Amino acid sequence: MKKYLILFSLLIISKGLIAQQTDTTKSKSSTSSADSLLNSMSTDDKKHPVVAFKSTRLILSQSTQTVKKNNLNFQIIHRFGDLAGKNGGGQVFYGLDDINDVYIGLEYGLTDNLNVDFGRSTFGKLVNLDLKYAVLHETSDSSIPVSLTLLGESGVNTYGSYDTFSDRLSWFGQAIISREITSIFTLQVSPGYLSTNTADPNVLGIETHFFNLAGAAKLKVTNHMSVLVDYAHPFSSFRTSANGFHDPLGFGIEIETGGHVFTLNITNANAIDPINYLSNTRENFSKGQYRIGFTISRIFDFNHKETYR
Template sequence: MKKLISLAACVVISTGVWAQTKPAESKTAADSLLNSMDSATRAEPVIATFKSTRLILGATTETVKKNNLNFLVIHRFGDIGGSEGGGKTFFGLDNSSDIYIGFEYGLSDNLDIDFGRSKFAQQVDLGLKYAVVHQTSDNAMPFAVTLLAKAGVKAYHDDQGAFPAFSDRFAYVAQAIIARKFSSNFSLQVTPTYVRDNSPFPFLPGNDRGFFAMGIAGRLKVTKRMGIVVDYAHPFSSFRSNATGGNAFYDPLGVGIEIETGGHVFTIVFSNAKAISETSYLSASQSDWGKGQFRLGFTISRMFSFNKKAKKAY
C-alpha cells in the first residue's frame, strides 16, 4: 500500500511539474519567434527614398539594381526670358543649352557604373556609385549614404587654346549623398561635393581649379504617382562669389514635377543651370533667375532588366 501511495504521489507531482513548466517553455519559444520576426521587420531597409537615380541637378541615393540598366535622356532648352529668350526663340524652345544621354548599369544591388555624354562642353563622363548604408525602418540607421565619383573629359571642346595637354581636359567630382525618407510623402537629402578641374573652367583668369559645394534636394509626393521636386547647390568658391558683371556666377536651382509612369520616371523642370553634368553645372552656372535666364527642361528615366526570368512550371 505504501509503495502504491508513493507511486501515485510521484505521478501527481510529475504531472504538476510538467503542467507548470510546459506553458512556460511554449511561451518562451513563441516569444523568441515573435521577437525574432519583430526584429527582422524593424531591420528592413527603407526603399524608394526617391523614385529615380537623379532629381533635377544631381544624383540621389538610389542605385540601379544588379543586371538592370537605366537609360537617361535629359534636356535643357534655352532661356525663357532675357536677351536670348522671349518670343523670337519661342521662349527658349528653339534652342538647347544641353542634351545628356546616359546609361547606368547595376554591377550589384549597391554598386552601379555610369556613362554619359553632354552637349555642354562636349563632355563625356564615367563614374561609379555605391550605396554604403541604407536607412532602416526601425531608425537604427536613420539615413542612407551613397558615394559617387565621376571623371569627365571635354573630348573636343577647346576655347582659346585652353588645353595645351590632353590631361588638362579632365574634370572630377566626388560626392557623399546623405538622404532620409521622413515619411511616405517626403524625402530630403544633402550632398557635400568636391569638384576639380585640371584646367579651370570656365576659362577666366583667377578661376579655381578645385572647390567644395553643398547641395540640398527634396521630394514631396502629392499623388500616388506624382511629386514636387526641388534641387539647389551652392559652390564655396571665393572666385565665384566675388565675380561681377558679365562673369558673375549664380547658384544653380531647379524646381519641377516628377511623374512615375510604369517603367518610366518623367520629370518636367525649370532651372537656371544650363549644364547637366555635375562638374559643369557646379563650375559654370552663370544664368540669373531674376533676368529670365532660366529654362524649361525634362528628364526621362527608363529602367530595363537583364535578370534571367524563372521558367514557368506547367
C-alpha cells in the same frame, strides 16, 4: 544670405519615422513559449529599407537611389534655351527652339549597391564615367536613420583646344545623404569636391579645385507624382554674383509612368553634369535666364525575375 537660408532650410530634419505596429493577430492559446522566444529574436524581419526616390536623378543632383543588379537605366536629360529675358520669349518659342545641353547616359547595376555610369553631355562635349555605391540604406524603424551613397566621377572634354590630354580631365566626388522625414517628405544633402585640370571658365584668378554643397527636397503628391526642389552652392571666392556667377537652382515635377520616370523642371543651370554647372552657371532667375528641362529614365531588367521599383 539667401543661399545660406535655402541650404539651412534643407538641412533641418524635424522628426523621425513612425514605427510600424506589431502584429498582434496571434492568440495566446496558439503561441507556445518557444514561439514567443523565436518571435522576440526575429524583429529584424520587420525592418525594411526606405525607398525615398523613384529615380537615380533629381533635377541637378543624383539621388541616393541605385539601379538594382543586372538592371540598365537609359537616361535622356535635356535643357532648352532661356524661357524669358532678352534671349527668350516668343522669338525662340520660349526657349524651345534652342538647346543648351543634352545628356544621354547609361547606368548599370553591377550589384544592388554598386553602379557604373557612362554618358555624354553636349555642354563642353564632356564624356563622364561614374561609380556609385550605396553604403547605408535607411530603414523603416530608423535603426539606420539615413541613406548614404558615395559618387565618384571622372570627365573628359573630348573637343576644344587643350595643350595636353591631362588638361581635358576633371574629377568630382560626392557623399549623398537622404532621410525620409515623413511618408511624403524627403530631404537630401550632398557635400562634394570638384577638381579640374583646366578651370571653366579659364580666366585668371578662378579656382580649379573647390568644395560644394547641394540640397534637395521631395514632396510626394500622389503615389506616382512628386514635387522636387534642387539647389547647389560652390564654395568659390571667384564664383560670386559680383563676378557674374549664380548658384544653380531648380524646381520640378517627377512622374512615374510604369517603366518610365519622367521629370519636368525649370532651372537657371544651362549644364546638366555637375562638373559643368558647379563650375560655370551664370544665368540669373531675376533676368529671365531660366529654362525648361526634362529627364526620361527607362529601366531594362535583365534578371527576368522581378520588376524594378
